[in-house]
Amino acid sequence: MTILLAPMEGLLDHDLREVLTRVPGIDRCVSEFIRVTDQVLPARVFLRICPELGRGGRTRSGVPVRPQLLGSDPACLADNAAVLATLNPPGIDLNFGCPAKVVNRHGGGAMLLDDPEGLTRIVAAVRRAVPAHIPVSAKMRLGTDDDARAVECAQALADGGAAEIVVHARTRAQGYRPPAHWSRIADLRAAVTVPLVANGEIWSVEDAQACREASGCHALMIGRGQVADPSLALRLAQGSDALLDNATLGELLHHYWAQVSQRVEPRHRAGRIKQWLNFLRRRYPQAEQAYQALRAHNDGRHFGQALAQWFPLTGGHEAAVAPR
Structure with missing residues (x-):
């Protein structure tokens, strides 16, 4: 099982990533989003939000961290990704899942799921802008107000060149309200060939097992569950029920x-x-x-x-x- 640590704006920053990855079990992290609007950001901005870039893109415990970009303009995102690539990150992630109103008002995050063709343009532009050895991944939700276009969106991301897609199994409108609809991810898995990662409402070993069975995904991304229990990823890896003392x-x-x-x-x-x-x-x-x-x-x-x-x-x- 592969375990990714989720980005959580306002909580799970590099300080908390540093601490949580001191406990074994987390295989990879994704940074909080770096907002791209209408200009190319200097390298210091990427380093401020993801200081792990200054030490090979890894936490002090050796866990790789992919910086995440959020924006809606393909050309500007591509230009910023090119600058980010000079810092040699272990990958670049693209945010198509943020449900925050302040982000959505400007057409970013989950609102982009209303335009599957736009998703393809963004991913393709970023993929072209960075060296081939740097993977480009994406995170999406099931949709905005409903999940009618979830499969179409996953296909659009794959068509653009995403090497991996994390699926938060709720729509933008559903926010973080339980439940997460893990079984819907299985429909997306049947429609694309790139690896999918299941995310949403994984608080325990039992939740993780149920999510894997419903989604068919081998890899999981956990966020609030790992913050609430820093032993969760370790227990998933070891099949243990023991909490930290x-x-x-x-x-x-x-x-x-x-x-x-x-x-x-x-x-x-x-x-x-x-x-x-x-x-x-x-x-x-x-x-x-x-x-x-x-x-x-x-x-x-x-x-x-x-x-x-x-x-x-x-x-x-x-x-x-x-x-x-």
Whole structure:
């Protein structure tokens, strides 16, 4: 089974990718989208959003990261992809799935699924603009208001030259509301020859198994499920039911705090940790207790000390999450 870590705008940035990939099991990551409008971005913009490009396109644990482009103009996307290619990424991903209104208002993300011919033009332009050894992949939803053109869209992406297609098994209108319609991905698999990756509503080992059976996909992309349970990809790889122990989870939280403290303004630091704790409390009772105790704590300079009251730094579990 191949496990991809999903992009999550506003949450799963390079700091959290760095921490989550310290636990084995994730085979590849995709960055948050890099928005392309009407100009060619300088290399520093790509490096800011995907700093892994500065070390061979990999996290410190060695997991490759594909930067993702979002836009609607084939020529401008191609020009930006050409610049991005000079940074030698392990691949370039194209976003046709974002349901955010601010993105959709400008004709980007999932709104492009109303124009399958436009999908082909975009992928083909980007494919022509980058060297052949750099794969170009795409992420789509099942459609905008309904899934009537889902197969047509998948075929359009494949016709444009996409080497792989991630399918979030919901429409734009469905957002992130359960359920995800995994069985619909099987229809797309029957219509295209490129590999498909199933995505959406995978929170547990049981969800992953059900998704694979319904979609027929060997590869899965997980996002919120991995944020809520950093052991999920590892458990999928090993067929295990064991969650991380509190000491190991604490090491991850403190490592994340160290990352955030280096890059984030003090007034925003506590919010970043509490945002992750809010996900973790779905699976980890200690995280629930910490979240309830710290939710009103906003001192960004001393939040790490408060966190240590719930997850003491022991130093004895570093090997369990050491970079590969």
